[in-house]
Amino acid sequence: MSMKTLPLVFINLGGEMLYILDQRLNAHRASEDKSEKAAGVWSENDRKRVMNDIVGTMFSQAFMDEILKPQLLYSHRTMKVVLTRLAHVSIMKLNPISMEKLYELMLMAFKYQVFLCPRPKDLLLISYNHIDTIRGFVKDTPAVLNKVDETHRKLIEIYSSMTAGEFQLLRQTLLTFLQDTHIRVSIFLKNKIQNPNGRFALSTSGPVPHGMDIPGVIRIFNRKGREMRQRRFASGGSYSHPTKDASFGLHGDRVIKLGVNMYSVTLGGESSKVPSVKMDASPNPLAKEELNLLACLMGTVEIENASFCETGFQINLLASAQEEEEGGASGGANESVINIQALMDEHSTTQLAQIAKLFVEEEETSNNVNNNKGDDLLAMMDDLGPL
Structure with a gap:
């Protein structure tokens, strides 16, 4: 690091x-x-x-x-x-x-x-x-x-x-x-820079870094460092040597200056405004059951109705029933369901509790180190104050 x-x-x-x-x-x-x-x-x-x-x-x-x-x-x-x-x-x-x-x-x-x-x-x-x-x-x-x-x-x-x-x-x-x-931002989604899942859609084409060769050639050298032969392969993209200033990066057919104020420039032909952050707020119907099962396995929370701990627990591989219907599974509903036998076991519960305690102690130690650094900077900031 x-x-x-x-x-x-x-x-x-x-x-x-x-x-x-x-x-x-x-x-x-x-x-x-x-x-x-x-x-x-x-x-x-x-x-x-x-x-x-x-x-x-x-x-x-x-x-x-x-x-x-x-x-x-x-x-x-x-x-x-x-x-x-x-x-x-x-x-x-x-x-x-x-x-x-x-x-x-x-x-x-x-x-x-x-x-x-x-x-x-x-x-x-x-x-x-x-x-x-x-x-x-x-x-x-x-x-x-x-x-x-x-x-x-x-x-x-x-x-x-x-x-x-x-x-x-x-x-x-x-x-x-x-x-x-992978937070979705409206200005990125609008200009096809970001996919609906929040990941960036980066092009495999464009200028190569300064001083680098265009992909597509394999050079074979002998022991003395002399080039013997070459082999070519399809790189899967369209590359070129950089012709613009080194501070520019290419995304698709749009050239965007690195670090430039994108909130006051034009992207995609329209003046951009401060983008809003879109969060997927749709509730997961299985979230409560998953958390209840986890609490039951950890033995840290007593749940009145813990029948799911004694029988079985079904996990839907798709996000919702609507997506399951749209997926069109041909083999029936059982193909998208995994049955996990979650029986209570005293020995397993004790081991899980010990593991959880180690995670908590490690996280608290890490947070204390980072918080001490942050506290020093915050105290310094308070002493400076506004000009």
């Missing part, structure tokens, strides 16, 4: 947060004359104040010195707490639901940008583009602008000397942090 991943995650997620907040404040903003009359309307001065306060705290010297230290990457829980406190250093306040959706949207935008990087070293371009856009938010405040410039200089100093192997390890750490995050 790379010890230099935290600065990139924090700066890129913070940059996405600033993109969204800036767009929403602009969407609800009226002229300064009307802002005094209309309650709840943000003026241009309010927007600038929010941007200056958040950016000033985010890029303060003491805070960035702590972030830039070699250390393990924070958990999602700790990262969310730090970013929530960062969003609230100014006059703006977000309710927990809005902050939860904001964090999910930030994650998916950053994840898509990571996927678009042709090579691991291009991860730096995402951060540099975020920093360039943040400069525009605080261009009228020299003191805050100097903090952003100083952070940019430190990033170049830290990451410019890294080898290709270190960048590959950094990329793997990022992918581990972002894995199993």
